[in-house]
Amino acid sequence: MIKKSFFERIKPLLYLLPFIASVTLFTLYPIVNVIRMSFLEGYKYLSGAYTGVGLGNYQKVINDPFFRQALSNTFRYVLLVVPISTALAIVIATMLNQKIKFQSFFQTAYFLPMVTSSLAVGLAWRFMFNDKVGILNYVLNIFGIQGPSWLTTPAGNFIAVVVFGIWAILPNTIILLLSGLQNIDPLYYTAAKVDGAKTLRIFFRITVPLLAPTIMLVIIINTISTFKMYHELFPLFNGPGIAYNLFTVVYYIYYEFRVMSPPKYGYAAAAAVMLLITVFIFTMLQRAVQAWSRKERGEDVKKVKRHRDQNK
């Protein structure tokens, strides 16, 4: 082998430098800094002074009623938004996967949230949620249903943010499920139909099981993203609900860091680290599921490919 000069050997490193530098500066450094901050008690951001080192911040945060409320809100939000949006998305994706009329209309309608600014859309929803002039309660009224006071009562606030959250998360979910559906060989449906299976049986005995890896993936991804919910609160209520009742974990971090005076950097950091660990666990779970589904699907890919080659 020809001996490379020193410069030749470090050349790849030079090409990578901008990337390594930016990741270090904007991703790694902040994470490390937040972890450090979470163990420093009475930390002052500007002077860098602190009064002690330990788990004090974690203790305070865990015992903080606002954080507990934030946790409970976040869990309730995740537990409502994820299953409902997943179920809705499965139904919608199955419909979109069929050759239905007005397909392009539905596609546009369902994918609208993806291409619009969430802030602008949030404001639009704020008008729709309006108790007096909002279209939602108007429509509910037509069906004889007394809609909740979405924006003016604490309970209504929660429902509003759940509805908005489901709507916002649908497009990505549908796209993922659609791609999963398109991986299912239509021959399975033909085989089942020839044997006399009806739509519902085909859906539950064939479509859903074959879609299971994608469904699991979607649930995990959506759990992670809904766990981090907070920016939806601003366009709807300018804050965590009308009665400060809609604290979420991320909003709590923002609040301790930005709104509290003086700011409790240590609390925010401790809460952030706990969130980081939670999300990390789910990310690992997602990787495991992806590896598993790739293995499951590997079989099919080969079979379909062989089938195609035969038909050439």
Place this chain on the structure above:
Amino acid sequence: MRIRLENIVKRFDDNTAVNDFSAVIESGELVTLLGPSGCGKSTMLNMLSGILYPTEGKIYFDDDDVTFMSSEKRGIGLVFQNYALYPHMTVLENICFPLEIKKVPKAERIERAKKMAELVHVEGMLNRKPGQLSGGQQQRVAIARALVKEPRLLLLDEPLSNLDARLRIEMREEIRRIQLETGVTTIFVTHDQEEAMSISDHIILMKLGVLQQYDKPQALYDQPANCFVADFLGNPPINKVAGVVQDGKVLLGEDKIDSGIKVDVADGTRVWLSFRAESVILDNSSSLRAKVIMTSVMGKEVITSFDLAGKEVRGYMDANAELQRDQEIGIRFKNSGVFVFDYESGERYL
């Protein structure tokens, strides 16, 4: 169950996939739909299964008009080229599924499925998923799934194409065995003439959507209805030499060599003289001369290729003759396996 097809036409836009197709398939037979790729075999099969409906014509199962009856009411079992076993279900669940749809009680379901599994010899792998089976085993399971509801008609679309050569031979014998054991009327689609010849009671040979000949395998080989049929069947392929008719004699090639074959058509008609490799005899006293190109051993036979009127043809010659390259020989034809077809239309004259 007896199947009657009356003047079936299937058009896709302006492409006619099946044209004026009429045939009767007798109960309990295994009939093969044979033909080159794209000749309309799958289209015909899909009309029998109810996946497609004909543009014109009628389909009768016994005396019932089923032309536009939906698939599930026809009582058919379907086997696909790539098996289409449900990958998330075990072998047992796959075989049970058609009965589950029919709401057969669970205990009976499992009992019948197990019997089917025994018939197709997969009883030892009931709890495996399709992904854990070989191609041949998957096809066995697919056949069991198709047969478990005791269909009146079993339809198989190129069921062996995804298997390697050795398994293909094993599985075609298996399909024949299973068919004979159950006595189910069966229609089998393939583009492989050897496969068709080996398992069928009757063969329907198709070309461009049109039925060419419907006959017993041996009859198709011995008495082809036209040039296409003769060309399609047989290995090695039938020999073809172009010629012209004069005074009732077939004269071969540019030099108008007398083949010694007589045919009753008008002078000047251009024809093909087609003959099977086993229908040519070495006879040095014959006035029909040819030149040896090479000999090769095929199994226990010796096949000689030689130049006849400028065309390379092949024949099973006397193995003891020890023919040399460029040696001049005399040949004559047997009474069977020699045909004369019209050069253009393929119509058979002899």
